[in-house]
Amino acid sequence: MDSDISTGFTTDQSFDAFEDDGYDDLDTNSVVSVVAEEPLSYEVPYTSLSHEQLKQRFVSSVNQIQNLCGLSHEVAELLLIHNKFNIEWLGERYLDNPARTLQSIGLDLKYADYSFAPRLLPAPPNFLCAICCDDATYPVTFALPCGHRYCASCFKTYLRMRVSEGDIRLNCCLNSECRFPITDSVYKLLLSPSDYNRYRDQLIKLYVNCLPYLKWCIYPDCTYAVECKVNQADLDHIIPTVECNDGHKFCFGCSNEEHAPCICRLFAKWNKKCADDSETANWINVHTKGCPKCQATIEKNGGCNHMLCRKCGHEWCWVCSGPWSEHGTAYYNCSRYDEKSGQEARDQQAKSKASLERYLHYYNRYANHLESARLDKKLYLRTQKKMTDLQNSTSMTWIEVQYLANASDVLQHCRRTLMWTYAFAFYLERNNNTHIFENNQQDLELAVEKLSEMFERNTSELATKRLELLDMTSYVSTRRSLLLKDTQLGLLEGRWKYNLSN
Amino acid sequence: MSFPKRIIKEAERIVSDPVPGIIAKPHEDNLRFFDVIIDGPEGSPFEGGHFKLELFLPEEYPMMAPKVRFLTKVYHPNIDKVGRICLDVLKNNWSPALQIRTVLLSIQSLLESPNPDDPLANDVAEAWKEDSSKAIATAKEWTNKYAK
Numbered sequence: 001m002d003s004d005i006s007t008g009f010t011t012d013q014s015f016d017a018f019e020d021d022g023y024d025d026l027d028t029n030s031v032v033s034v035v036a037e038e039p040l041s042y043e044v045p046y047t048s049l050s051h052e053q054l055k056q057r058f059v060s061s062v063n064q065i066q067n068l069c070g071l072s073h074e075v076a077e078l079l080l081i082h083n084k085f086n087i088e089w090l091g092e093r094y095l096d097n098p099a100r101t102l103q104s105i106g107l108d109l110k111y112a113d114y115s116f117a118p119r120l121l122p123a124p125p126n127f128l129c130a131i132c133c134d135d136a137t138y139p140v141t142f143a144l145p146c147g148h149r150y151c152a153s154c155f156k157t158y159l160r161m162r163v164s165e166g167d168i169r170l171n172c173c174l175n176s177e178c179r180f181p182i183t184d185s186v187y188k189l190l191l192s193p194s195d196y197n198r199y200r201d202q203l204i205k206l207y208v209n210c211l212p213y214l215k216w217c218i219y220p221d222c223t224y225a226v227e228c229k230v231n232q233a234d235l236d237h238i239i240p241t242v243e244c245n246d247g248h249k250f251c252f253g254c255s256n257e258e259h260a261p262c263i264c265r266l267f268a269k270w271n272k273k274c275a276d277d278s279e280t281a282n283w284i285n286v287h288t289k290g291c292p293k294c295q296a297t298i299e300k301n302g303g304c305n306h307m308l309c310r311k312c313g314h315e316w317c318w319v320c321s322g323p324w325s326e327h328g329t330a331y332y333n334c335s336r337y338d339e340k341s342g343q344e345a346r347d348q349q350a351k352s353k354a355s356l357e358r359y360l361h362y363y364n365r366y367a368n369h370l371e372s373a374r375l376d377k378k379l380y381l382r383t384q385k386k387m388t389d390l391q392n393s394t395s396m397t398w399i400e401v402q403y404l405a406n407a408s409d410v411l412q413h414c415r416r417t418l419m420w421t422y423a424f425a426f427y428l429e430r431n432n433n434t435h436i437f438e439n440n441q442q443d444l445e446l447a448v449e450k451l452s453e454m455f456e457r458n459t460s461e462l463a464t465k466r467l468e469l470l471d472m473t474s475y476v477s478t479r480r481s482l483l484l485k486d487t488q489l490g491l492l493e494g495r496w497k498y499n500l501s502n
Numbered sequence: 503m504s505f506p507k508r509i510i511k512e513a514e515r516i517v518s519d520p521v522p523g524i525i526a527k528p529h530e531d532n533l534r535f536f537d538v539i540i541d542g543p544e545g546s547p548f549e550g551g552h553f554k555l556e557l558f559l560p561e562e563y564p565m566m567a568p569k570v571r572f573l574t575k576v577y578h579p580n581i582d583k584v585g586r587i588c589l590d591v592l593k594n595n596w597s598p599a600l601q602i603r604t605v606l607l608s609i610q611s612l613l614e615s616p617n618p619d620d621p622l623a624n625d626v627a628e629a630w631k632e633d634s635s636k637a638i639a640t641a642k643e644w645t646n647k648y649a650k
Binding site: 132134135154174 | 507
């Protein structure tokens with residue numbers, strides 16, 4: 001599993017997590033990979049790239065420009081950095097006007113194929129470094145081809161500081177009037193090996209950050225990047241879920257956790273809704289009323305409908321919001337219920353109550369799966385223990401108990417999918433298409449719960465029900481696949497209608 | 503306290519050979535601190551004013567730019583309420599070959615030619631763009647009020 005390139009066309013990759021590649025042909029594995037043979041409609045092609053591969057890409061881009069424009073490697077690299085690694089644009093620009101393009105990085109046309117072999121030299125007679133003004137003897141000095149000579153130690157300190165601040169785009173000669181650029185060979189000569197490596201790493205970082213089709217894996221400390229050619233404009237009907245070679249799944253479109261089948265835009269909207277306080281406001285709307293006279297917020301917590309505002313002393317009816325004086329002696333019930341004056345207030349209240357209930361319906365289910373996803377790790381650990389137990393208590397071998405790991409993986413993955421189906425469904429308009437979506441969702445949910453239940457069984461039972469569990473695992477992933485396929489098709493057809501007022 | 507040769511030399515020179523219209527005096531106990539007075543350039547709304555600034559040379563100087571701040575209130579699109587200055591040589595365009603005197607000269611010329619298109623004090627920049635004669639009048643008023 002350490003190979004450096006993985007393509008997005010295999011869904012069963014995560015299930016391989018516990019296996020060596022050599023065992024792929026065993027039946028334990030083939031059961032869950034029924035749907036994984038060819039590209040699935042809801043998956044986008046992508047490539048996971050290691051640091052080493054990124055370096056190679058970087059160098060080959062430089063070579064490309066070098067050959068196209070007849071530049072030296074160093075100059076080509078500098079131009080590429082300065083032009084945000086946009087090869088096509090730079091190529092055109094250079095062929096159109098080489099002098100001006102080179103001018104933009106402070107070079108003359110005569111330096112186009114300039115290869116610098118920088119050297120440290122002893123100080124010339126009467127030399128005084130304008131930076132440190134130290135009259136002591138200077139062991140070595142340095143100057144770029146522009147001839148502005150400074151002591152080597154000042155030059156080194158300067159470069160080290162630029163690199164440590166991550167300021168590497170275009171550094172020039174120390175002279176404030178001079179724009180002669182500092183090229184790779186100079187960095188190499190003047191920086192310590194570790195600082196030079198740091199500089200090269202920063203270049204790779206810049207390279208990935210500049211190119212829209214490359215992104216770093218979003219997981220902390222993960223060093224992989226992913227290449228995926230998906231347009232920002234297409235994100236309304238494509239959900240580019242990718243996986244780096246370390247097994248981290250994320251959305252390439254918005255650099256967030258995996259959220260299929262919910263599209264990026266709704267994902268952001270849902271997260272914002274869950275994070276902000278709008279539902280608190282909604283609760284206040286539903287469970288309290290403002291005093292009709294002074295607007296103080298009042299919660300009715302029992303008792304009769306005869307409200308006495310503590311703040312202003314106004315007496316009013318909870319039911320119709322009218323003054324109590326009109327109610328005569330009919331305590332505990334309001335005969336004026338259908339009176340028009342109170343109707344509008346009640347309608348408004350009913351509306352926000354319905355809206356809150358609707359939100360809570362989706363949120364509770366979403367949160368339930370979120371919580372289950374949080375228990376992922378526990379489940380995973382339990383699985384491992386069960387696998388060991390099974391190996392000890394039955395004649396099953398290590399390979400044979402792997403079906404539990406697969407089941408656990410599928411379960412976790414499906415819960416994540418389910419979670420986002422609820423966020424997606426929250427924004428869907430009520431119509432037949434939505435109904436179909438919800439049927440698919442329900443089927444998946446039922447299957448997931450069933451699998452989850454089977455999983456909870458004790459070890460001895462697990463051993464006897466191995467085939468059943470295998471079948472269920474396969475069924476669950478098929479259901480997930482169907483749901484995602486249909487949602488994707490719907491996105492492409494524009495079948496889903498959103499209600500974004502919520 | 504010992505100071506790098508460069509700082510000692512610059513301090514000596516700025517005292518013995520001052521720039522016209524600029525006085526910079528290093529603190530006796532710390533050569534990294536300078537009290538500066540810049541005269542408002544002739545023909546600018548700041549003419550006749552004497553603007554106080556403080557200048558500090560950080561540990562990394564000259565690899566990093568000096569820190570300079572106006573102490574006198576100035577109505578200028580590139581100088582904010584607390585006296586911070588938006589000037590390229592103090593930030594991206596700093597070069598270790600620049601000196602205290604070149605920085606102070608740049609500040610003096612910034613007073614002469616405000617740049618409302620790259621503002622630090624947004625409200626002032628807006629005013630400057632909308633009605634420059636009115637803004638200049640305000641700048642003059644502030645100069646009279648705070649810088650004399």
